[in-house]
Amino acid sequence: xxxxxxxxxxxxxxxxxxxxFPLPQRERVSLEESLNRILAEExxxxxxxxxxxxxxxxxxxxxxxxxxxxSESLPAFxxxxxxxxxxxxxxxxxxxxxxxxxxxxxxxxxxTDAALMVEYTEKLGDDTVLVFRPAGPWENxxxxxxxxxxxxxxxxxxKRLRAQDIGFLASLGISELSVYKPYSIGIISTGDxxxxxxxKPLIGEVRDVNSYSLAAAVQSCGSxxxxxxxxxxxxxxxxxAVKSGLEENDVLLMSGGSSVGTMDVTMDxxxxxxxxxxxxxxxxxxxxxxxxxxKIGDKLVIGLPGHPVSALMMFNIVCAPALRxxxxxxxxxxxxxxxxxxxxxxxxxxxxxFKEDDEQMARPLLGKSGLMSILxxxxxxxxxxxxxxxxxxxxxxxxxxx
Amino acid sequence: xxxxxxxxxxxxxxxxxxxxFPLPQRERVSLEESLNRILAEExxxxxxxxxxxxxxxxxxxxxxxxxxxxSESLPAFxxxxxxxxxxxxxxxxxxxxxxxxxxxxxxxxxxTDAALMVEYTEKLGDDTVLVFRPAGPWENxxxxxxxxxxxxxxxxxxKRLRAQDIGFLASLGISELSVYKPYSIGIISTGDxxxxxxxKPLIGEVRDVNSYSLAAAVQSCGSxxxxxxxxxxxxxxxxxAVKSGLEENDVLLMSGGSSVGTMDVTMDxxxxxxxxxxxxxxxxxxxxxxxxxxKIGDKLVIGLPGHPVSALMMFNIVCAPALRxxxxxxxxxxxxxxxxxxxxxxxxxxxxxFKEDDEQMARPLLGKSGLMSILxxxxxxxxxxxxxxxxxxxxxxxxxxx
Numbered sequence: 095x096x097x098x099x100x101x102x103x104x105x106x107x108x109x110x111x112x113x114x115f116p117l118p119q120r121e122r123v124s125l126e127e128s129l130n131r132i133l134a135e136e137x138x139x140x141x142x143x144x145x146x147x148x149x150x151x152x153x154x155x156x157x158x159x160x161x162x163x164x165s166e167s168l169p170a171f172x173x174x175x176x177x178x179x180x181x182x183x184x185x186x187x188x189x190x191x192x193x194x195x196x197x198x199x200x201x202x203x204x205x206t207d208a209a210l211m212v213e214y215t216e217k218l219g220d221d222t223v224l225v226f227r228p229a230g231p232w233e234n235x236x237x238x239x240x241x242x243x244x245x246x247x248x249x250x251x252x253k254r255l256r257a258q259d260i261g262f263l264a265s266l267g268i269s270e271l272s273v274y275k276p277y278s279i280g281i282i283s284t285g286d287x288x289x290x291x292x293x294k295p296l297i298g299e300v301r302d303v304n305s306y307s308l309a310a311a312v313q314s315c316g317s318x319x320x321x322x323x324x325x326x327x328x329x330x331x332x333x334x335a336v337k338s339g340l341e342e343n344d345v346l347l348m349s350g351g352s353s354v355g356t357m358d359v360t361m362d363x364x365x366x367x368x369x370x371x372x373x374x375x376x377x378x379x380x381x382x383x384x385x386x387x388x389k390i391g392d393k394l395v396i397g398l399p400g401h402p403v404s405a406l407m408m409f410n411i412v413c414a415p416a417l418r419x420x421x422x423x424x425x426x427x428x429x430x431x432x433x434x435x436x437x438x439x440x441x442x443x444x445x446x447x448f449k450e451d452d453e454q455m456a457r458p459l460l461g462k463s464g465l466m467s468i469l470x471x472x473x474x475x476x477x478x479x480x481x482x483x484x485x486x487x488x489x490x491x492x493x494x495x496x
Numbered sequence: 497x498x499x500x501x502x503x504x505x506x507x508x509x510x511x512x513x514x515x516x517f518p519l520p521q522r523e524r525v526s527l528e529e530s531l532n533r534i535l536a537e538e539x540x541x542x543x544x545x546x547x548x549x550x551x552x553x554x555x556x557x558x559x560x561x562x563x564x565x566x567s568e569s570l571p572a573f574x575x576x577x578x579x580x581x582x583x584x585x586x587x588x589x590x591x592x593x594x595x596x597x598x599x600x601x602x603x604x605x606x607x608t609d610a611a612l613m614v615e616y617t618e619k620l621g622d623d624t625v626l627v628f629r630p631a632g633p634w635e636n637x638x639x640x641x642x643x644x645x646x647x648x649x650x651x652x653x654x655k656r657l658r659a660q661d662i663g664f665l666a667s668l669g670i671s672e673l674s675v676y677k678p679y680s681i682g683i684i685s686t687g688d689x690x691x692x693x694x695x696k697p698l699i700g701e702v703r704d705v706n707s708y709s710l711a712a713a714v715q716s717c718g719s720x721x722x723x724x725x726x727x728x729x730x731x732x733x734x735x736x737a738v739k740s741g742l743e744e745n746d747v748l749l750m751s752g753g754s755s756v757g758t759m760d761v762t763m764d765x766x767x768x769x770x771x772x773x774x775x776x777x778x779x780x781x782x783x784x785x786x787x788x789x790x791k792i793g794d795k796l797v798i799g800l801p802g803h804p805v806s807a808l809m810m811f812n813i814v815c816a817p818a819l820r821x822x823x824x825x826x827x828x829x830x831x832x833x834x835x836x837x838x839x840x841x842x843x844x845x846x847x848x849x850f851k852e853d854d855e856q857m858a859r860p861l862l863g864k865s866g867l868m869s870i871l872x873x874x875x876x877x878x879x880x881x882x883x884x885x886x887x888x889x890x891x892x893x894x895x896x897x898x
Contacts, residue, residue, distance in 0.1 A: 261705045
């Protein structure tokens with residue numbers, strides 16, 4: 095029986111994986127393809143926004159001062175001298191005491207500094223407009239450069255682009271940008287007892303859950319997953335699979351080969367590659383101590399436990415933080431029971447969120463590590479750190495969602 | 497100047513859109529393609545899970561009672577009679593006083609009811625195992641059907657599938673399922689002043705923001721967006737564009753044709769289609785009163801305001817709830833200023849979240865409705881309902897995220 099050679103704590107494991115993770119590549123995409131992509135460049139505004147003074151209402155462009163003091167009973171009288179056309183330069187000249195019709199989005203003529211909504215006016219014949227309310231300076235006007243000035247920083251690398259960000263960039267004429275290329279992640283399930291999902295397992299066999307759950311988890315992180323055929327615990331077959339997996343991906347996830355029984359084969363295979371460097375061979379966490387990482391060239395192999403719950407939890411806590419470009423969502427909640435934990439180990443406990451008297455509550459889902467239904471019931475998990483002895487009933491906890 | 501013909505309140509508008517929304521189609525997909533898809537069928541477990549009693553540790557299968565009372569100083573002595581092979585039926589017979597080696601995931605032999613970790617044992621020669629700790633009944637064993645029983649309901653229609661759900665279904669051998677087909681949503685931007693994003697707008701023109709932000713917002717809801725070329729405010733051109741948009745999509749979004757200036761053309765075009773039914777022609781909300789909906793055959797046309805912020809906000813509050821199969825995420829926060837609102841109108845105010853003394857706080861982002869940067873700064877929005885006069889500083893609000 096092999097001992098765990100190099101057991102590290104959770105923070106060290108996470109740091110090593112982040113440090114040794116391949117650097118992301120970049121690619122140019124059009125704005126239409128950029129939803130949820132992660133920006134890989136500093137974006138600077140190419141222009142003032144808006145580029146001219148615009149009316150935000152249908153009404154009259156005027157000199158605000160000319161309307162001061164006006165009211166329903168004492169309207170101001172302005173000379174009507176024409177209209178600004180939508181989509182045209184406002185070449186009309188509006189002197190003091192004059193006004194002109196302006197549509198929403200229309201350009202304010204030089205000199206005017208406000209637009210008054212048509213509802214507060216009345217046209218009197220062809221030449222006169224009655225104004226029943228004073229307009230403040232720049233009322234109903236978006237001034238040139240008010241939103242954004244040319245050269246102003248917009249977004250930094252690492253920003254995930256949402257619909258409103260894309261609209262914002264469109265408004266500035268940015269139609270193409272540099273984003274990080276998704277990582278390509280290979281997934282190899284190993285183990286003599288594992289059979290394909292479509293097959294009814296014989297006694298003593300179990301279905302390949304990890305290929306599916308890990309592939310989906312990889313996709314959830316915005317990466318591309320590539321599932322490889324199942325591999326038995328055989329040195330040369332496993333070596334061939336690892337070779338292909340390394341050539342075709344940035345990172346290789348293996349599951350099942352890290353429990354005591356088959357760990358030696360996996361480790362021997364990984365260390366048979368030239369320049370392989372073992373980062374660790376066990377993490378002091380629950381669930382999922384038998385987790386290993388080996389750096390091979392500029393690629394990284396992470397060996398996850400065979401048990402589906404442990405494998406997916408370990409993916410979430412050690413792989414996802416390196417894959418994702420933005421932190422996971424978390425909610426605060428009050429925990430409804432004591433949860434014991436062992437000092438000298440980081441514990442990760444699946445959580446079901448629920449409401450009690452309108453308060454956000456957290457219930458730990460405790461179960462044997464093979465029960466996939468537990469994770470399927472969970473909304474997220476809590477992290478009980480190395481030095482803590484557990485959490486007490488009614489303590490506030492941070493539930494990291496998945 | 498046309499009056500708004502039929503102004504409805506927000507709840508009524510939302511209900512009408514939901515009622516008249518096309519029913520989603522279904523499609524079969526493989527489990528590998530099902531991440532984030534919405535289940536369209538009731539899923540029932542086809543079998544017991546696990547299908548046999550499994551060990552969760554490497555160690556010895558035994559009769560728990562035989563280990564009772566054992567300790568470091570007073571070990572129990574059991575006869576070693578062989579081993580269970582991984583992936584094989586456990587055809588070994590273990591009588592009282594006997595034990596056999598069992599690997600993690602191995603099948604418990606008939607009669608045994610516990611597995612003891614190897615760490616708490618010592619092999620003595622070929623025939624004897626010393627047991628230094630009592631094993632409880634079913635300790636380190638996952639019993640047949642413990643996770644899920646055959647025929648048990650798993651998930652209902654409407655469930656969004658996450659990585660852990662996919663793993664769970666894989667464990668039960670479900671490799672294909674029925675999900676809702678994404679809606680196809682056409683997007684037509686109209687307005688004489690709108691120019692393509694790539695073009696530098698002349699004075700009096702603005703770029704087409706809405707095609708981009710609405711397409712991305714549609715994608716965020718899991719639907720497929722199709723952007724049509726820009727259309728000027730011209731009856732016959734617009735009619736042709738709407739005809740194509742209706743033929744090729746489930747729902748058509750139009751923006752820009754609903755402000756007072758161009759609303760009549762849009763409305764005339766929509767009502768020119770046989771069987772067109774106007775649902776409403778204005779919603780008592782801020783921002784975005786000029787929002788309309790017309791049912792044409794089994795398709796739906798929603799006209800959004802031309803202003804980018806209003807268009808995207810209105811999409812989020814009236815379209816997204818009908819498109820999404822699950823509600824939007826929301827967080828609770830304390831608002832840091834008073835926000836006034838007018839009774840008789842629903843207000844939607846963009847919000848920036850921030851932390852103060854570790855408390856989740858909300859700052860309203862108030863700005864003129866054309867400023868797209870406001871929405872790009874926002875984390876979500878709050879809804880001040882029809883009857884409310886606003887929210888007071890320090891009140892707790894629900895921030896709907898986008």
